[in-house]
Amino acid sequence: MATFSFENIIAWQKAHQFVLRVYLITKQFPKDELFGLTSQFRRAAVSIEANIAEGYKKLGKADKLRFLNIAQGSLEECRDYIILSRDLQYIDEEQFQALRDGIEETSRLLNGYCNGILNNNGIADLDQNLRPNY
Template identity: 50%
Template sequence: MATNFESLVVWQKSHELTLKIYEITKDFPREEIFGITSQIRRAAYSIPANIVEGRKKSTTAHKLSFLSHSIGSLEEVKYFLLLSKDLAYITQTIYDEIFPLTEEVGRLLSGYEKFTKNDNFGSRT
């Protein structure tokens, strides 16, 4: 049985991105375990985690704050993917396969942010 947040496409895609980040970073150099590997993973799981937490906040302002954190974390993921490519931790092919998903998550977050701003059912503050 799916929980409430699991029905959100923005959560589904950001969770998919997180799983892909974990997959591609499992073979990063061991010396990066506390560096890029840790940073990109934390940024990745921060995206869906902030969506989940923000959903249950009582005011629109609080909800938007958590969405803002998700958007910021997505930008971090994009940078760490570029850095990983430039350091040859991932190939250009892998980068080209995963980057469109980051763009899709960005569009979905933007749409969810607009929806949240216009939500007539939540508290406005």
């Protein structure tokens, strides 16, 4: 029997790749941004994957979707930080495009995951079924 965890969720995998890219790119940001944009960007990126992971073990549809909606909010925050980083000239066009592509793919997959839950694809409402969804 295969073991399933949040790591099997493709949206989480893409979010994790995005976080790694954010950390790599923000290492080159000006040192005076360490407690500003660098910290905020990293925190928001980590929040995407962390909320997908946390939502995975929630029993009810509404609870799962609440965490995934938080992930979506953090994703949009990162989308803003990507634009801001470009406009402040902290990243070049190639880095901008790599971050933009990563956030777009993560967004598409996260939205698909949310839609799957909304459409009850393998997820039972807590009121209907009290078993964890593994």
